[in-house]
Amino acid sequence: MLRIYYISVVSVLMACYFPLHAQSVNDKFPEVYQLILNRNFFKAKDWYALNKSNLDQQHQQLTEAILDNAFNKPAISDQKVTVLLQTATGLPDSLLLKLHRLKEDNAVKQYKYKEAKVEVITMLKKFAAMLSDEERDDLSNNLKIWTALENVPPQRVSRGAVKLKMFKDNAGLNNLKMTVGMDTADFIFDTGANISTVSASTAKQLHFRIIPSEIAVNAITGKTVTAQLAVCDKMMLGDLQLENVVFLVLEDEGLSFPSINYYIHGILGYAVIAALREIQITRDNYFIVPETETEISGPSNMAIDGLTPLICIDGMHFTFDTGAGNSILYAPFYQRNRSIIDGNYSPQMIAFGGAGGKVETAGFKVKVTFNIMDKKVTVKNVNLLQNNINQEKVYGNIGQDVIRQFSKMTMNFDKMFIRFD
Secondary structure, three states: OOOEEEOOOOOOOOOOOHHHOOOOOOOOHHHHHHHHHOOOHHHHHHHHHHHHHHOOHHHHHHHHHHHHHHOOOHHHHHHHHHHHHHHOOOOOHHHHHHHHHHHHHHHHHOOOHHHHHHHHHHHHHHOHHHOOHHHHHHHHHHHHHHHHHOOOOOOEEOOOOEEEEOEEOOOOOEEEEEEEOOEEEEEEEOOOOOOOEEEHHHHHHOOOEEEEEEEEEEEOOOOEEEEEEEEEEEEEEOOEEEEEEEEEEEOHHHHEEHHHOEEOOEEEOHHHHHHOOEEEEEOOOEEEEOOOOOOOOOOOOEEEEOOEEEEEEOOEEEEEOOOOOOOEEOHHHHHHOHHHHHHHOOOEEEEEEEOOEEEEEEEEEEEEEEEEOOEEEEEEEEEEEOOOOOOOOOOEEEOHHHHOOOOEEEEEOOOOEEEEO
């Protein structure tokens, strides 16, 4: 299944903190920071609840700003980052750089592209000597994106309930019919796509406003492809109206798989889906935006890393991808269960692909059982990669082979939970 990633558009914290803070270091802070670096915001949140009093005020503010960002409170996170940048004393430049990264991400989540651009310019100018070649290239790519979008108004979504029948395409993925003016096109529903994506021919058919940009985008294979940007001023999802929707535009061949007669017209990604506040998907393929949000008790089991949803299962954090037909497990899962895997499965080459082409890597075909909502969910023949492809910090990616074992899935982006019934 195709998955599109920004190249570090929303990479908030990348380097290790420990050697950067030369003054009086709180012995407890590296513990929560390591969890954050590993994208395990769930354990970091639990850790902070138990150990907050052991951190000094600056470390408290920093941890809270990161966790607010991860649990989809970008405005609150941004307020805390702003205070830190204005009042913090003794912070090393490397940590100030991270705060600007976080501020950029908060701006993106609020569709404030010009503010994101300002943060990138600040990082490129003020911290140039600290940046690696890769970081500098990533930020330069971000600058192209936010410069292209700086005059685009924030995305808006009308409120209201909707219930639409989805249909499965030749790859077995759920599609929704989008309407632009008098034209319609089928778009895959895919939380695993950071940003909505469209083929060049579909963008032309629907009269999207193309913004020439030459953006570098990472595919799941680790390869880089080039994309343009486009804006749809108004499109309809049933009775819901979406305005100022940003799309990556890929050449048709980048979204084509002629060997299986499969062609993708477009993908609705996280930025659109999260704006709906809550969505439900039923086993009989209905897409629902409820009139009233679902009530739920208990801790949040969903977080957001940049624009990628995460789910906590059995104490492990996974990306959550409604557009993936099958789940996949990554190297951290192998390392955690190495003795069991090596003792019960034979290694083989695992092939997978996306817009960047196809790759093969060493791995296994395994059977895995998850405990979800007091139910044991077993999935067979899951691809397990032995080595990292994109420096994965998560244990894997949860796809439709898990989701469809339940009659209904609910994603709530306000209370940040994924519920299965």
